[in-house]
Amino acid sequence: MKMIAIAALALLAPVAAHAEDVAAGEAVFHQCTACHTIKAGQPGVAAPNLRGVVGRKAASTGFAYSTALKASKLTWDKATLSTFLKAPQKLVPGTRMVIAVTDDAKRANLIAYLATLK
Ligand code: HEC
Structure with missing residues (x-):
């Protein structure tokens, strides 16, 4: 039993390490x-x-968005937000949002935080 518990913990550890913060x-x-x-x-x-x-x-x-973002027809699910925030101008050429978060872990944490803002 003890061995199984240790093995289970070993399996869980990497998941916990990658959990969004x-x-x-x-x-x-x-x-x-x-x-x-x-x-x-x-x-x-x-x-x-x-x-x-x-x-x-x-x-x-109600914000005065760029024509580019208005025409994008995107929905901000987590995956789309991640693509956008990695390189906004690449996903939506002409957007006035120019700040990129290129670090994958930082971006995942950021999106996890945004998801808490209900
Ligand atoms: C220098 C000002 C500025 C900063 C800093 C900035 N943004 Fe933006 N952001 C904008 C503008 C302006 C728009 C509207 C873009 C458009 O209309 O094309 C926008 C749009 C967005 C949108 C789309 C929102 C919607 O309603 O469709 C998201 C998501 C977003 N920004 C996230 C972020 C995040 C996350 C950060 C920090 C990492 C950030 N922005 C930093 C100016 C900024």
Whole structure:
């Protein structure tokens, strides 16, 4: 029994090591707050409000979006957000969102944090 328990722990450990870290993601988000607000009900001025962004359609708040993002017809599921944040101009040429998060782990943590903003 003891052996099985140890083997099970050994199998679980790598999964835990790759789990997304919401607190670390919140720290990454500090580079976004220069432009983006996450305050409920507050209209975005320099950039769209990102509260509830995970799962919503691109360019769907009252913000004055670029034509490019409006025409993108994207939905911000986690995978699409990840592609966008890795290289915004590559997924949506002409978007005015120019900040990229190229580090895969940081980006995963950031998106996990964004998903908590309901
Ligand atoms: C220099 C200002 C600025 C910074 C910093 C910035 N953004 Fe943006 N972001 C924008 C603008 C402007 C748009 C609207 C783009 C458009 O209309 O093409 C945008 C759009 C977005 C969108 C699409 C939102 C929607 O409603 O469709 C997401 C998601 C996003 N940004 C995430 C981030 C994240 C995450 C960070 C931090 C890593 C970040 N942004 C940093 C200016 C910024």
